[in-house]
Each structure stands twice: as structure tokens, then as C-alpha cells.
Amino acid sequence: MSRQHVSMRQLLSELGQMAPRKLWLGGAALASLTVLMGMALLGLSGWFITATALAGLLPATALVFDVFMPSAGIRLLAVGRTGARYAERMVTHDATLAVLAALRQKLFLHWARPQAARLLLQRPVRLLQRLTSDVDALDNLYLRLLVPAVSALGAALLLALAYGVMRWWLGLIALAWLLLAGWGIALWHGLRSRKAAVRRAMVLETMRAQTVDLVAGQAELLMAGQLQSQMQQVLRSDARAADADAQLYRTEAAATKAYGAVSAITLSASVLLMAWLVEQGWADIPVAALGILLALSALEPFAALRRGAEQAGRTWLAMRRLGPALVSDAEPAPRNKLQAPQQNAVQLQAAQLRQLGPVNLMVAPGARVALIGSSGAGKTTLLQLMAGELNAEHGVVQAQAASWMTQRTELFQDSLRENLKLADQDASDAQLWHVLEAAGLKSDVMALPQGLDTILGEGGLGLSGGQSRRLALARLLLSPRSCWLLDEVSEGLDAATAADVLQRLAQAAAGRTLIFATHWQREARLADRILCLQAGAVQKQALRGTPEFEQLIARLRPDASGVGMRGQEPRQAEEFSV
Known part of the structure; x- marks a missing residue:
């Protein structure tokens, strides 16, 4: 099957079938639960500290203030967050490793078919690249793109719910702002770094082939007077890879600055909004502290998308290269000897x-x-x-x-x-x-x-x-x-x-x-x-x-x-x- 006939939907469907659905969904759910517990822990801690301080100003309030329920909730969230994080790591990595193992098996079966392995062995470096770098690049799809994106959505929904309880329109504004800013920066980062990531992958493959030729054929190159020329080719490839790395670093730095600016704007806006709500009497000071700390932690899951967005171009290239092998079952290759002759060998x-x-x-x-x-x-x-x-x-x-x-x-x-x-x-x-x-x-x-x-x-x-x-x-x-x-x-x-x-x-x-x-x-x-x-x-x-x-x-x-x-x-x- 040719590359142009392999759609992204087909590839994602094939990858999704290589691990049990409960692993895919369970990993994303646990990652979201970890983020939500972390946000709730920070918000509840801020509310508790602020409420305790205010209650201590008046003896009558201090006598009736319940410190046990909030403190128990804080402990529960702290322990639950740790357990959820551990379970999320176990499940997501189990799902990813199951997919990579099934993918390698499918690749081996595909390349064992007539002519497939022969074509790849004409360029053994390409075969090695498919089995190592290309397969490993696919773990970015689930671990660093899908899971952080779902976690970020959960964080945005929690902040929107908390603000919506105070005023419904605040919840809608918070949700729209986080999704547009957080996902928008990740999308821009992925598109901006795609060309450099693809160029880096191609250059590294070329440099690997050139290095193998240099090491394996150094005697022949020396006799032909081409040893220095081959070394210069390797150095030029290394320079191109360094240029691609530099561009990726610049793009990542820009994305980091963008997330920092958005985080500062979000925090500043939440402080002003909470102050206005307190002034209007629509929220008390402990609730305002809770809202500010929730906004402070809401952008953390979006920032986790940076690494996935940076490698998105490399992941796309790997999926494009491996696509024909992944969906090859739709066109099984006929074999010559499906039927043996009745009388002759x-x-x-x-x-x-x-x-x-x-x-x-x-x-x-x-x-x-x-x-x-x-x-x-x-x-x-x-x-x-x-x-x-x-x-x-x-x-x-x-x-x-x-x-x-x-x-x-x-x-x-x-x-x-x-x-x-x-x-x-x-x-x-x-x-x-x-x-x-x-x-x-x-x-x-x-x-x-x-x-x-x-x-x-x-x-x-x-x-x-x-x-x-x-x-x-x-x-x-x-x-x-x-x-x-x-x-x-x-x-x-x-x-x-x-x-x-x-x-x-x-x-x-x-x-x-x-x-x-x-x-x-x-x-x-x-x-x-x-x-x-x-x-x-x-x-x-x-x-x-x-x-x-x-x-x-x-x-x-x-x-x-x-x-x-x-x-x-x-x-x-x-x-x-x-």
C-alpha cells in the first residue's frame, strides 16, 4: 500500500487496536485524576490556610471552626495524588510498551513477506532506523500528546467549574482562555518545529549511513583517496543536525516564554477577578484564595505539552514511514506456493x-x-x-x-x-x-x-x-x-x-x-x-x-x-x- 493511501485515521486506528482499550482510557483517566487532585490539593490548602488565619482573628469563630475535615481532605488528596501518579505511570507505560512490542512484531511480519525485506536490505540503515528511532518516536503520540492534552482539558474544566459556581460567565471565559491559549501555543509549537524535527531525523539517518560507510570501508576509501571526502560529508551532516537542533531549541524557548506569559496573565487576571468578587460580596476571602491558586496550577498540564509538540514532527514522519506496514493486512501479499502440486515437488x-x-x-x-x-x-x-x-x-x-x-x-x-x-x-x-x-x-x-x-x-x-x-x-x-x-x-x-x-x-x-x-x-x-x-x-x-x-x-x-x-x-x- 502506498503512503498517499494511508490516512492518519487508519494509522491511529491500527495503533489503538494494539493495546487494550482499558489501558488507553485508564492511563488518560488516571493522568487527569492526578492533575485534578493536584489542583484541588493546592486550592484546598490555600482556602484552609486563609480560613484558619481569618478564624483566628475572632475567638468565637476560632472555637467553632472545623479544622479536621479540611485537614483530612488535604491528606486524602496528597496521598491520592501520589497513588494516582504512580498508577498513571504504570498504566500509560504499560500501554505504550504493549503497542511498541506489537508494532515491532507487525513490522517483522510485514518485512518477512516476499520482496519487502529485500527492498529494505538494499538500504540497511533505513531498516535499522525503522526498527529503532521510528518505532520509539511513536511513544510520543500517547505519552506526550494524548495524555497531557486530556489532562489539560480536565484542568480547564475544573477551573471553569470553580469559577462558574461564583459566576457562570467567569467559568466560560476561563475555559475558553485556557483552551485557546494552552492548546494554541502547543499547536503553534508543533507546526513551527515540524520542519526542523523532520530535517533532523533525515539528517541523522544520512549521517548514520555515512558513518557506517566510513568505518566499514575506510581501507577502500583510503586507497581511493576519498577518506577525507567521506569524513567531510559526515561533518557536514553533523553540522546540519546541529542547525536543526538549534532551531528546535529556539522554538522550545519561545514556547516556554509564551506559556510563562500566559501563566502570568492568567494569575494576574484571577487576582483582579477574585478581588472584584470579594468587593462585590459575591465571594469571601478564602474562596478567593482558592480561585487564585486553582488558576496558578491550571496551566501546568498545558506546559507539559511542550515536549510532545516539539517531537510532533518526528512522530508524524515515523507514522508516515511505518504507515504502509501498519495497514498492510488490508492487502495481504499472495504467496506462490499456497498450493503444492499433486504429483510433483x-x-x-x-x-x-x-x-x-x-x-x-x-x-x-x-x-x-x-x-x-x-x-x-x-x-x-x-x-x-x-x-x-x-x-x-x-x-x-x-x-x-x-x-x-x-x-x-x-x-x-x-x-x-x-x-x-x-x-x-x-x-x-x-x-x-x-x-x-x-x-x-x-x-x-x-x-x-x-x-x-x-x-x-x-x-x-x-x-x-x-x-x-x-x-x-x-x-x-x-x-x-x-x-x-x-x-x-x-x-x-x-x-x-x-x-x-x-x-x-x-x-x-x-x-x-x-x-x-x-x-x-x-x-x-x-x-x-x-x-x-x-x-x-x-x-x-x-x-x-x-x-x-x-x-x-x-x-x-x-x-x-x-x-x-x-x-x-x-x-x-x-x-x-x-
Whole structure:
């Protein structure tokens, strides 16, 4: 779904459904109760002190003056305000954290769909920004905008009620003044700081990308003579971020001055009004003190809107960026393999995607098919179609549920056990040791002090390239699926390690369907059938035991050891060698 089709109402509705309504309403109600109790506590304390002082002037009045009820009310309001504040913090933060957790889950599910994660991974800094800064910016919507706005409304209503009891028109004036001045300053602050907040967010994202490029590619930049230029780009981005920060600070300072001026005007007007009411005999002095102190505290909740208004532009940008993912359920992405073929493991009928196709292909269960061709011929794209990672633009793609082992060894910063159990969460330790033995990694893992509980670093740090590939193979062997898709399974391994990995793979894959893309003779010799792709189309195919099969294998890269798989001498590489 495109951004222009995602309305703010849809986004707010989606966010509202991510936490129970009682949390949303309860948090706002408790925040309002806290403000009201604070105002009542200040007003009642002023009334009590003033009334007590006046009662002490006359002995007869002092004897009949009740000090117990007001003092009990003050204690009740003080304790209640503290309890309400604690409960409000608990409920509002619980609601916010529940929403952020549900939001991250929804984002992960959205990016796990075909092509979505691929587009984001083309700019990994953008993906990181969405998961961290953009998601965190949304807590401003509830904690610093909605809750303070409701609390401020409650404060305005309480002041209007207190003044309305004295004179009804005073209540209306007080309500209109507080809402126009308090909310008006917050609205002006949000609009004035929006551009700077958005520019700051964009600059920080750019600077993060530039810094990552500088750190990761400093050797290449130095050799190309571009290191100083890259450093200057980072410094320029930092200067732009500083300029945006300065503008935000100036706007916040102006808003703070505006709230201060409004507070002074409100307090001065309330003093004059209360004096006039006392002079007219419409209110006594303790009530006037109560009215003045209520006006003094009425603008405090409005001032709490400053931080939310300052970050409103950043929140708006985050909602705009995350909007398509939030409302994506309205347009579920179709998957290629919703229906498996009845007789074949894979069946493609005039399947076409970008430069690939149309392709017609049938793979029987238990067959071993090698996809060969020059780089860019469409081998990986064809595997992605079979795995459901890409959707065909035309034609029909049907495939059994498959496990896919890509060129990259995807390992995570976690224990060996948990990295393996990604393939089967219910696997026992006995099964894990079995697949490790089948992959030739059991002795290495047993030699580690913590065995299966050994924690790997990011990307499998702590294992050699061959060990990482064997661990990925062990995870594949743990998969219960009957169809395996492999993309350059032995790429980057030395000849001895590659031969051992392929031999173990061939043994473990007995009875399973294997479809793999390769540039190597050692891998292609595992196949019973070879498909040669060129310019996105199947140009040739051959079965094992035919001269055409050997001719296609001869075009591939020979084993670096000088001996091909199954003990055969390598042929001269032709078309696909690099």
C-alpha cells in the first residue's frame, strides 16, 4: 500500500487496536485524576490556610471552626495524588510498551513477506532506523500528546467549574482562555518545529549511513583517496543536525516564554477577578484564595505539552514511514506456493518474473536438479520463485514447502543450540548432536567448553568459514521438509572442506528433492538432471549418463584441487568459468 493511501485515521486506528482499550482510557483517566487532585490539593490548602488565619482573628469563630475535615481532605488528596501518579505511570507505560512490542512484531511480519525485506536490505540503515528511532518516536503520540492534552482539558474544566459556581460567565471565559491559549501555543509549537524535527531525523539517518560507510570501508576509501571526502560529508551532516537542533531549541524557548506569559496573565487576571468578587460580596476571602491558586496550577498540564509538540514532527514522519506496514493486512501479499502440486515437488507453468522466463519446469519428488548458467542468468531468481520469496508476474508456480540454504551463512548472536533450532524448535539435544555429526561438526562442538550452549558472536563470529557452513548444513539437515533449495552451497570453501560437505549433504539428502544453483563441477555431479539457464530462459537440459550431461559439466569451474567429484579428472572450463 502506498503512503498517499494511508490516512492518519487508519494509522491511529491500527495503533489503538494494539493495546487494550482499558489501558488507553485508564492511563488518560488516571493522568487527569492526578492533575485534578493536584489542583484541588493546592486550592484546598490555600482556602484552609486563609480560613484558619481569618478564624483566628475572632475567638468565637476560632472555637467553632472545623479544622479536621479540611485537614483530612488535604491528606486524602496528597496521598491520592501520589497513588494516582504512580498508577498513571504504570498504566500509560504499560500501554505504550504493549503497542511498541506489537508494532515491532507487525513490522517483522510485514518485512518477512516476499520482496519487502529485500527492498529494505538494499538500504540497511533505513531498516535499522525503522526498527529503532521510528518505532520509539511513536511513544510520543500517547505519552506526550494524548495524555497531557486530556489532562489539560480536565484542568480547564475544573477551573471553569470553580469559577462558574461564583459566576457562570467567569467559568466560560476561563475555559475558553485556557483552551485557546494552552492548546494554541502547543499547536503553534508543533507546526513551527515540524520542519526542523523532520530535517533532523533525515539528517541523522544520512549521517548514520555515512558513518557506517566510513568505518566499514575506510581501507577502500583510503586507497581511493576519498577518506577525507567521506569524513567531510559526515561533518557536514553533523553540522546540519546541529542547525536543526538549534532551531528546535529556539522554538522550545519561545514556547516556554509564551506559556510563562500566559501563566502570568492568567494569575494576574484571577487576582483582579477574585478581588472584584470579594468587593462585590459575591465571594469571601478564602474562596478567593482558592480561585487564585486553582488558576496558578491550571496551566501546568498545558506546559507539559511542550515536549510532545516539539517531537510532533518526528512522530508524524515515523507514522508516515511505518504507515504502509501498519495497514498492510488490508492487502495481504499472495504467496506462490499456497498450493503444492499433486504429483510433483515443483511445477512451473509459463512462470515469468522480470528478466526470467517464461519457464516451464516439472521436478519429481526425490529428484536432484542442478541449475547452471552465467551470473545473472536467473538461477537465484528461479530458486526464490520456488521458495515463495518472489511472486511471479505471469504464469503459475506451485511448489512443496521447502528449506532454502542461501549463499550467505545466516547465523545469529545466540547459542549454537538456538541457531540450530531455527529449523525445528521441538528438536531434542539428541537430534542436534545427530545432525552435527552428519555435518561433520560434532567433534568441533564437543571440544568447546560450553558445547551446544556456546554463544556465537554476530553473524556467527567465533566459527571459521568452514565451521559456519557446516553449522548451516546441520541446520538444513534438521529441517523436516522434503524439498531442499541450495544456492552455491560450497562457495568460499576450500576443496577438501567442500568435498566433505557435499558428500555429507548427498548422504543426508537421500529420498529428498534437491534443487541447487551452482558454478562448480563438484556440486553439479550430485545432480541427476542439469538445467542450463541463459538470459532468463532454460536453453539446455540433460540427464545423467548422457554426453550432453558431461558437456554441460565441463563448462563449469573445476575443483581447485585438480580432482573432480567422484574421482573424475576435471575438464577444461568453458563458458561459465571465472
